[in-house]
Amino acid sequence: MKLLKRLLQDRLTAASLVVVAATLLIGLCAPLLAPHPPNEANMELRFAGASWDYWLGNDHLGRCILSRLIYGIRPSVIGVFAALVGTAFVGSLLGFAAGYFRGKTDAVLMRICDMMLSFPGYVMTLAIVGMMGAGLANILFAFVMMKWAWFARVIRTAVMQYADADYVKFAKVLGIGHLSIMARHITPVVLPEMAVIASGAFGSMILQISGLSFLGLGIQAPHAEWGMMMNEARAVMFTRPELMLAPGLAIITVVSAVNFLSDALQKAMDPKLMPTGKRAVSNTGGIERGLRGKEAV
Structure with a gap:
């Protein structure tokens, strides 16, 4: 959970995580999300442009490009x-x-x-x-x-x-x-x-x-x-x-x-790669906690 919170703090990393997770989910649910069978040929729609039924148009065999993209x-x-x-x-x-x-x-x-x-x-x-x-x-x-x-x-x-x-x-x-x-x-x-x-x-x-x-x-x-x-x-x-x-x-x-997520994962797991400001804040917090402990004693 701590690792996930670190990753979600950066907007680019959070967006990358959403893209990867959504891609995997769409692929698993392809039969439910694809508007047409991916191999259904219709020569009457050969090279047809985008329409309400075929959002990305049709290929050289009249197949739905969006459905094939999802599958x-x-x-x-x-x-x-x-x-x-x-x-x-x-x-x-x-x-x-x-x-x-x-x-x-x-x-x-x-x-x-x-x-x-x-x-x-x-x-x-x-x-x-x-x-x-x-x-x-x-x-x-x-x-x-x-x-x-x-x-x-x-x-x-x-x-x-x-x-x-x-x-x-x-x-x-x-x-x-x-x-x-x-x-x-x-x-x-x-x-x-x-x-x-x-x-x-x-x-x-x-x-x-x-x-x-x-x-x-x-x-x-x-x-x-x-x-x-x-x-x-x-x-x-x-x-x-x-x-x-x-x-x-x-x-x-x-x-x-995937590459953005990999870089963020490496930075989140290696404190040496964290920005200098964050490391400084973390160290200052540790010193303050130590001083408070001594004062309490």
Whole structure:
């Protein structure tokens, strides 16, 4: 709750949070909110302009652009979020193992991470999708395969900072199991670090899945996806630019909101990144409380 209050204090951060939450909610409720079926073709309305029935007009097959834009949230945002959760889970699991147990476990896992990180991420994602074939499931699998190493590396560094803390050593002396120690004593302090890197990767993955679909390697027709909608609008981008503008603005809006939210989350969780004025006020308040305590004594 305290973190949420900090985030909501900034208007830009609050607006970004609303945009991300509203996008996810609209995507989940797409069948209820979309005015028309996303794949319903009507050649009589081919390239029709905006109207009361079709607020954003119709595409080259007479399909409702607004409905396809709403359904496009599912693979472009919700699907990416599911891949992000899987990536964070695998990376966190291996990062905890490497940072907590050290020794051979750390050496083996970090060498595997080094090998995975030595390849350009986007190029390897293209290679995996090229070998496995186009489609949403293959793209999400490629994301997990190529991004878990980055999560593991960062989380391993964070875990190592707390694995040698006195309270962790005391818990080991008391005979508490390793899993309990990691769950109760290390996870709460590492969780902010995990949230920051996950939010930073979210926007990047949305751009990547849209880029792959734009190249024809992602979501295949007739399913709706923002990158594929831009690809379909390329042929008429100069005569009907609004067909490409709608999914393009959707991508820019959501990715910008995610990036703003990631920056605010990092500042809220790291006191060193707080504005100088706020830190000064906080320190002054602490001094005043200390003086009042002495006076009371």
